[in-house]
């Protein structure tokens with residue numbers, strides 16, 4: 001105990017000395033000698049450094065240990081979703097999951113009245129499929145329409161899902177490196193032609209892959225080191241699998257809050273609704289409704305259909 005007080009006293013004295021020195025430096029002239037700063041400063045900085053290290057350790061989470069289940073595709077199913085999601089990346093690039101130019105044949109979004117929770121990237125059966133980042137293989141199985149599937153959990157909690165594979169070349173709990181071959185592409189499950197169905201999940205929630213990563217060229221860019229994700233980017237019906245969504249990535253919590261405030265409202269069509277009724281209810285022209293939702297004026301609305309009702 002005594003030594004503890006001694007340390008505290010030393011620290012207080014050092015901080016004090018440091019502050020006074022700072023003050024006197026800013027007020028006094030340049031003729032001030034080098035004084036005792038050299039002895040007191042290292043003690044203070046060392047203390048601060050240790051404190052920072054401790055807080056870093058508390059914040060950094062062992063994502064591999066959390067909800068680790070090699071038997072089920074989504075071990076987070078029962079967890080409550082909380083937005084915005086926040087993901088950090090150490091890498092500024094990802095490894096391309098396929099060894100050729102990435103041709104996206106279908107995007108994340110609404111497709112044939114169902115959610116398409118990933119993107120489809122064209123490939124030839126037998127093409128190598130690579131892990132996008134370092135990580136640990138969590139799931140290797142057949143997963144309904146996905147066919148032969150591999151899920152890799154990465155160290156920031158993100159999971160990448162590789163589906164319709166012809167070969168799975170890793171086992172669960174294997175550690176994989178960024179760019180390491182984990183399987184071969186194919187058509188297993190519900191795939192019309194050979195392609196890679198790639199999903200990006202965080203706590204089980206499928207995120208629009210193009211919100212996080214740029215797939216349009218060979219640079220393989222991770223859009224930011226810190227990305228905040230609103231519900232919009234995890235909701236397939238807010239996107240069209242045939243159209244590229246306009247990505248403006250939020251890199252701070254404040255940006256995410258602002259982006260959410262600016263978000264377009266979605267209306268679910270009920271029995272008896274017409275375009276003109278929705279138009280007057282939300283004070284938005286029929287022409288805008290048609291343009292925003294890519295529908296014709298004569299389109300028949302279905303009950304349950306989602307429409308963007310803001311400009």
Ligand SMILES: [Zn+2]
Pocket residue numbers: 106116118119120196197198
């Ligand atoms: Zn797909």
